[in-house]
Amino acid sequence: MQITVTVNGVQRTADVEPRLLLVHLIREVFGLTGTHIGCDTTSCGACTVLLDGVPVKSCTIFGVQADGRSITTVEGLGDGQLHPIQEGFKEEHGLQCGFCTPGMMLTALALLERNPNPSEEEVRWALSGNICRCTGYQNIVKAVQWAGRKLAEVRAGQGGR
């Protein structure tokens, strides 16, 4: 099947089998390997991407379901420089092996879009579909809150100009 998908702002077309999973479309066809596969059952969230701005687990969605829609992967974060969510993860030591990190950041970003200043409990609830085996989450929570503050500063700066 011929599909057209906007990936990180760039329109791309591909001819794919209907059964091809979205995560394989992203990794194998589009060559964006920052999206990882951890469990195959929608449980761990390593494969999380934004589909029209909403976090989805790309291991249990078919590529053809993204036809005509827009995807954001970790490679689409930041605009030449680091996005605050990326900075936050580094600043607060919110990652160790890095395997869950792209999915975590995208889920967190969607949270911050709808809730710019989340409490610890709100962050923990929002991220509860993304498993991390290394960090114990505490620093991930801090990283998300760090990014929330940074985004607020950026917005304030823009509003002031």
Add this chain to the structure above:
Amino acid sequence: MAVEAPEVQGVGHRVKRKEDDRFIRGKGTYVDDVKLPGMLHMAILRSPLAHARIKKIDTSRAEALPGVVAVVTGELLAQHNLAWMPTLSGDTQAVLATDKVRFQGQEVAAVVAEDPYVARDALELIEVEYEPLPPVTDPFKAMEPGAPVIRDDKEGQTDNHIFHWETGDREAVERAFAEADRVVELSTHYPRSHPSPLETCGIVADVNPATGKATLWMTSQAPHAHRTVFALVAGLPEHKIRIISPDIGGGFGNKVPVYPGYVVATAASLLLGRPVKWIEDRTENLISTGYARDFHMTGRLAVKDGKMTALHVKVVGDHGAFYADAQPTKFRVGLFHIVTGSYDIPAAFVEADGYYTNKAPGGVAYRCSFRVTEASYLIERLVQTAAYELGVDPAEFRLRNFVRPEQFPYRSATGWVYDSGDYPRAMNLALEKLGYEELRKEQARRRQEGGKLLGIGLASFTEVVGAGHSKEFDILGIKMFDSAELRVHPTGKAVLKLGVQTQGQGHETTFAQIVAEELGIPPEDVEVQHGDTDHTPYGLGTYASRSTPTGGAATAVVARKLRDKARRIAAHLLEVAPEDVAFERGRFFVRGAPDRAKTIQEVAFAAYTNPPDGEEPGLEGVHYYDPPNMTFPFGTYAVVVEVDPETGEWKPLRVVAVDDCGVRINPMIVEGQIMGGLTEGFGIAAMELITFDEQGNCIGSNFMDYLLPTSWETPRFELHETVTPSPHHPLGAKGVGESATVGSPAAYVNAVIDALWHLGVRTIDMPLTSARVWEAIQRARAGAS
């Protein structure tokens, strides 16, 4: 005027991680990200049965599927003498089954195809005719006379017994028990769990037909050791094998063994002359690769006058179908004999027997130094039980029985020599931070008032990590030293190459800080490389918290060697004698005239442009470090839980962790390690379980059944520290990656039992699901009435 040298971010600094820059951009390179021209994809057919004889395997329909390049069976491997391989514990393991299948999920055949989806399709077309045999999934049934013999492939094996191992002084223990005024006993099963790194195992094998060179991108915690194993197993010349462990998505012990999939993919690449990729799915990872624990333990403590006088432990180990524990050769149950823990127990005796069952092999140390977790759990549970039975507060009972600070170096009853420790200080700090006395009062109040109960659990663990000294520790005969090679370039930038292998621990930052500390080169100017056997010195890899104790020590020593040479070069530049040159923060200066100085960068340049007469040019070196002893990290974890006696539900309200891992090189990274371990410890205590039904079907074969803690259940952690340096490590460091997984499960369980002891609940085996807790309460109430 003396110029104050800039601060170098050496030991003790919270340097942000260098490796993060690629990970946060999605630019890490994990094995599944490796894509080679002409690469084929492999999928493995696994046994649906736990125990069956293979009557026939028909691969013809699979071979006929368009896109399939080859189907590999054990019969084909046998022609190349590869149907079986050695395990890390000296047993043999089937690569692809030829005679029988011995656990559900065992590797039976493999398809190599142009496309991964086609490879999976073809698995469906392989026809295997099985003759089912009765499965044995319980070691106590496996030991019964007349039990089906699982390993009938082994000559002379007529039952399911693997080994008997014992250590300590049986007679001294018996004498102490005879004289005891109290004997405390506890039987418990430390259940089978799985390390479950978020990245599964996999390989891209590329055997070049023109050069004969095998380049293997592997999820390996020990690439050099694996290269040697490949040379021995496959008969490939070792210089023609290059193992690359690129970025590894977590390991926790799961990536220590060599798995059949690695061997089959390599053999397929060799036979087909094309690269072959094999990446496990999660179910394959959970049902076939290295499980952990599965120890049935009975501990008996002799107590006299409030002091523990002897410990006797019996272990029945459930090892699955192949005895594949990853552990030093000399020991059959790893380092379990650290079981006297933090306590001065004069006599101890440990006896262990291992059995085959129709379950997956593995016996890896899930974020643990070879069975130390099981040992720590048993003694910490026993100590709490003893305290209650004696009517003494568990903290007070620990204080009375701790190895005292002045006893170090302390020789334990099972022969370990503990390097350093101050156990009362760590526990008292935990109690103080917790507000222990107040909590005890609140606990009493709640018991009076009814409703949810409060429990306080302690675990004052002692670990033994950093294998090891070569007198005692080897794997397959290779001594457990480790190495570092340091090259300082003419412009003062450096490359450090390690024999250990990060899986997220932050080596690229921590080890650069060691160089910064010793040579004054800032961490950002030190590139740390690991995980490529063609380009790094030999090492045994990263597990058992050994990187800092061994590789970290090697780095410090090699940096000191270069500093000595740099001092001679500096003396030449400053026209003084080397003994008149002092060093501080990257500056060599004349004693008494600190403004006459050369920086390490200037000295490095001179090493290549203006070396002294008689001095070998260049500034590089390598050191292989054989530690004089293990290191013994310790600490106290204190957990407060709330338990609903009506439903059995419980949750941690507070977790206070006091860790003493000696000198902390990067405190931020150390704290990250501790929080990760506390979370895995919580998972093990509360939810992680690999179990089997009577037919040998694995329950817990995906992340919907094998539950891992998420951000929602995971408690917040309050971290504190004491610092008792290791006297024999060059930096005083001890290793910390596993302390919290080793120590914390007992703290969580002790807390729940503490909440319920007055109801008559004596013990509950992990994981402490609400159902198990509820059942225990019901049983206790029924017993009391």
